[in-house]
Amino acid sequence: PRPILLTRHGESQDNVRGRIGGDAILSEAGEVYSRKLANFINKRLKSEKTASIWTSTLQRTILTATPIVGFPKIQWRALEEINAGACDGMTYEEIKRNMPEEYESRQKDKLRYRYPRGESYLDVIQRLEPVIIELERQRAPVVVISHQAVLRALYAYFADRPLKEIPKIEVPLHTIIEIQMGVTGVQEKRYKLMD
Numbered sequence: 001p002r003p004i005l006l007t008r009h010g011e012s013q014d015n016v017r018g019r020i021g022g023d024a025i026l027s028e029a030g031e032v033y034s035r036k037l038a039n040f041i042n043k044r045l046k047s048e049k050t051a052s053i054w055t056s057t058l059q060r061t062i063l064t065a066t067p068i069v070g071f072p073k074i075q076w077r078a079l080e081e082i083n084a085g086a087c088d089g090m091t092y093e094e095i096k097r098n099m100p101e102e103y104e105s106r107q108k109d110k111l112r113y114r115y116p117r118g119e120s121y122l123d124v125i126q127r128l129e130p131v132i133i134e135l136e137r138q139r140a141p142v143v144v145i146s147h148q149a150v151l152r153a154l155y156a157y158f159a160d161r162p163l164k165e166i167p168k169i170e171v172p173l174h175t176i177i178e179i180q181m182g183v184t185g186v187q188e189k190r191y192k193l194m195d
């Protein structure tokens with residue numbers, strides 16, 4: 001069985017401020033995570049002949065992968081965070097205050113709600129199809145360094161969770177979710193590398 005390792009980027013400067021979207025660099029804690037992750041990967045994949053590291057095209061995932069050396073890295077636009085469109089760069093408080101109808105509609109149906117000029121969870125799920133096909137095709141381990149909404153959708157696919165649960169699945173920062181695909185089904189382990 002070959003593992004797929006899923007992780008969010010290390011904490012970003014926007015995470016610290018509570019802003020969604022954007023293309024921020026890592027916070028100090030995020031940088032610490034990037035080094036811990038590299039250590040973990042080196043130990044976990046020591047005996048593997050090949051493996052690859054997939055990131056999105058956003059700085060916070062690329063920077064999280066930077067300390068990992070010795071494995072090929074691939075950037076996917078399809079692994080980018082849900083596009084918050086008109087709400088990009090705002091905090092949830094700001095959205096609630098300045099665009100209350102948008103905030104309400106999202107609360108009512110987070111799966112289908114599409115940000116103005118942005119995406120819905122259903123849009124994200126659809127654009128992940130080529131990534132999933134490629135992941136299924138891989139013989140070697142893959143480390144996917146991406147974003148919360150995207151990882152919710154990928155995790156739900158491999159863990160066979162229903163569509164309606166996707167926007168609520170817990171994918172905490174600084175935690176690796178390891179998925180093993182064996183003949184007997186899917187096994188999961190979580191490694192929390194820091195608080």
Ligand code: G3H
Nearest residue numbers: 020021081082147148149
């Ligand atoms: O910026 C987006 C967040 O990672 C997604 O969180 O869909 O729970 O608002 P949310």
